[in-house]
Amino acid sequence: MEPLTRVEGLVAPLDRSNVDTDAIIPKQFLKSIHRTGFGPNLFDEWRYLDEGQPGQDCSDRPLNTDFVLNQPRYQGATILLARENFGCGSSREHAPWALADFGFRVLIAPSFADIFYNNCSKNGILPVALPVETVQSLFEATWAHEGYRLSVDLPGQVVMTPEGERHAFEIDPHRKHMLVEGLDEIGLTLEHADEIRAYEQQRRQVTPWLFTDVEPV
Amino acid sequence: MAGKTLYDKLWDAHVVRDNGDGTALLYIDRQLVHEVTSPQAFEGLRLADRPLWRVAANLAVVDHNVPTTGRADGIADPISALQVETLNRNCREYGVTQFGLLDRRQGIVHIIGPEQGATQPGMTVVCGDSHTSTHGALGALAFGIGTSEVEHALATQTVVQARSKRMLIRVDGQAGPGVTAKDIMLAIIGRIGTAGGTGYAVEYGGEAIRALPMSGRMTICNMSIEAGARCGMVGVDDTTIEYLRGRPYAPSEEMWDQAEAYWRTLVSDEDAEFDRVVTLDAAEIKPQVSWGTSPEMVVAVDGVVPDPADEPDETRRAGMQRALDYMGLEPGTPIREIRPEKVFIGSCTNSRIEDLRAAARVLRGKRIAKGIREAMVVPGSGLVKWQAEQEGLDQVFKEAGFEWRDAGCSMCLGMNPDRLSPGERCASTSNRNFEGRQGAGGRTHLVSPEMAAAVAVAGHFVDVRELEH
Numbered sequence A: 001m002e003p004l005t006r007v008e009g010l011v012a013p014l015d016r017s018n019v020d021t022d023a024i025i026p027k028q029f030l031k032s033i034h035r036t037g038f039g040p041n042l043f044d045e046w047r048y049l050d051e052g053q054p055g056q057d058c059s060d061r062p063l064n065t066d067f068v069l070n071q072p073r074y075q076g077a078t079i080l081l082a083r084e085n086f087g088c089g090s091s092r093e094h095a096p097w098a099l100a101d102f103g104f105r106v107l108i109a110p111s112f113a114d115i116f117y118n119n120c121s122k123n124g125i126l127p128v129a130l131p132v133e134t135v136q137s138l139f140e141a142t143w144a145h146e147g148y149r150l151s152v153d154l155p156g157q158v159v160m161t162p163e164g165e166r167h168a169f170e171i172d173p174h175r176k177h178m179l180v181e182g183l184d185e186i187g188l189t190l191e192h193a194d195e196i197r198a199y200e201q202q203r204r205q206v207t208p209w210l211f212t213d214v215e216p217v
Numbered sequence B: 001m002a003g004k005t006l007y008d009k010l011w012d013a014h015v016v017r018d019n020g021d022g023t024a025l026l027y028i029d030r031q032l033v034h035e036v037t038s039p040q041a042f043e044g045l046r047l048a049d050r051p052l053w054r055v056a057a058n059l060a061v062v063d064h065n066v067p068t069t070g071r072a073d074g075i076a077d078p079i080s081a082l083q084v085e086t087l088n089r090n091c092r093e094y095g096v097t098q099f100g101l102l103d104r105r106q107g108i109v110h111i112i113g114p115e116q117g118a119t120q121p122g123m124t125v126v127c128g129d130s131h132t133s134t135h136g137a138l139g140a141l142a143f144g145i146g147t148s149e150v151e152h153a154l155a156t157q158t159v160v161q162a163r164s165k166r167m168l169i170r171v172d173g174q175a176g177p178g179v180t181a182k183d184i185m186l187a188i189i190g191r192i193g194t195a196g197g198t199g200y201a202v203e204y205g206g207e208a209i210r211a212l213p214m215s216g217r218m219t220i221c222n223m224s225i226e227a228g229a230r231c232g233m234v235g236v237d238d239t240t241i242e243y244l245r246g247r248p249y250a251p252s253e254e255m256w257d258q259a260e261a262y263w264r265t266l267v268s269d270e271d272a273e274f275d276r277v278v279t280l281d282a283a284e285i286k287p288q289v290s291w292g293t294s295p296e297m298v299v300a301v302d303g304v305v306p307d308p309a310d311e312p313d314e315t316r317r318a319g320m321q322r323a324l325d326y327m328g329l330e331p332g333t334p335i336r337e338i339r340p341e342k343v344f345i346g347s348c349t350n351s352r353i354e355d356l357r358a359a360a361r362v363l364r365g366k367r368i369a370k371g372i373r374e375a376m377v378v379p380g381s382g383l384v385k386w387q388a389e390q391e392g393l394d395q396v397f398k399e400a401g402f403e404w405r406d407a408g409c410s411m412c413l414g415m416n417p418d419r420l421s422p423g424e425r426c427a428s429t430s431n432r433n434f435e436g437r438q439g440a441g442g443r444t445h446l447v448s449p450e451m452a453a454a455v456a457v458a459g460h461f462v463d464v465r466e467l468e469h
Ligand code: SF4
Pocket: B063, B064, B108, B109, B110, B129, B131, B347, B348, B349, B408, B409, B412, B413, B430, B431
């Protein structure tokens, strides 16, 4: 995973609450067996006027020009501004894959759904939760100023506006460490393989039936 | 010191190590695997040349992509077929037990886990699917994970987790006739909202929950995620234990007594403290129908479509308006005047044998109304289907004009050919009414199996309690 420390970039405002992962990446694209290539289908049903199919070339599909990500002023955005409960619904990791593939590295919203939040940080995307009023003020600034940019400093845990405001945010130390270093979590866990084995051994004594193998009956 | 909640007991029993940064390495007893969220995980393992930690802790099944008719001929859609074939290949290569497309035990992953006794009280259960919360009904700690975590669990038999806060949702009293587990859960979501459970592990308790059979408890726990909670659970009691007896993967006879004694401890202590307690009175809950594009947008069947003008919060008001536009509904319309064209009985929320029996009870001797273009029953597993056929339920459905399909996720998400066309309105026993969930432009109303059967007969929503059956 690519390390993420500081992101300075253009902001795109998605003014909807409860954006679910079905909307972020519709089901037909979940048939892929790969991790990449989801970017063109991010928000597919909102972005295009026709119904998208997997494997299709999206470059000549009819665009919904009203949709915010299709507006010229937001092209190249790397920071997505959203409303509460962003990423609710299905656990599909295809949602952060699509956001990352499209180019987003930071998401800012008042709140995120749990599984989605987790999935983001495993894919080099930083979800930043800020108070509702702060998010509202960022929406207003983004709408008001074309080319509005923010700077997000993960080690310092702060979002900085061009006006010089600093909005601190919370992130648990584990997630921060993984993101900043771009670490492989499985590799880290396997450093504790002995502890996993010791745990299993002790559990085999107490609850032996849990170690009955699932085999074809 | 206060006692422990069920969640605390399950959590404490599975901590391999405290990472010292607010997270812990949690041991996973059972991982369920399906074709949609696993290919990239196996690909990752292969690239890093990592083996599975404990092969036999995993059970795989194909469910999301599979056709519900004409299975013997294979899968027509080549992209779906490739994904199913990829799971077959991964399971063969890594030695994971899989119920394939033509296996009688095949079905929706959250139906077959409990049905096989493969998910049990006291276990940690994960699956790359948010409705893994279903298995919490057995007194397990069960939650959905993303594909990176699927890979992590396959390779290490653990996941890295932060402890959740604890919420108790207590449903007191007795639910009236015609009021099901689905109605109770929709009422809960209507009350606390789709983000109400975010950050919490939810335990369901109270007289009305205790009175539910396992199928109803699974319906409740299943939709915990629609309330924002990753996991939902119900403490172990006689109902739980009787349910498990004799299931293929349940503990053997020699270990049964020991297992049962342990399971009996899997309840919250009397003096356990929760971070939040929500109480509802079951007697006040009526059959529910969702009107919008989020599971919290729900009202009682005798209600009307709400008016965004009455909502003070601006963002919420805009959300309601969007939902009404999408659903093609006007504020103030009585729910009873809404006329779906399709009816779907199925999904991991409501496709167990008890659900089919309940729907069949309403349908017996009746026909679907003229305006209903398609009505479909998709049993949760091949075994549910078989059981229903033994009881003659398939005949009741077919005589009423329903299609009787093979098991799978089907129109719950429409990854297979079963889906809604733009503008089509559907009464569905599934769990999500998001835009496009059942097909691009499709309009979903979430209801119980009884209510779905009732609307099929009437052609518009009706209060199932007023139907004679
Ligand atoms: S039935 Fe629906 S909700 Fe359940 S696992 Fe399948 S797609 Fe997901």
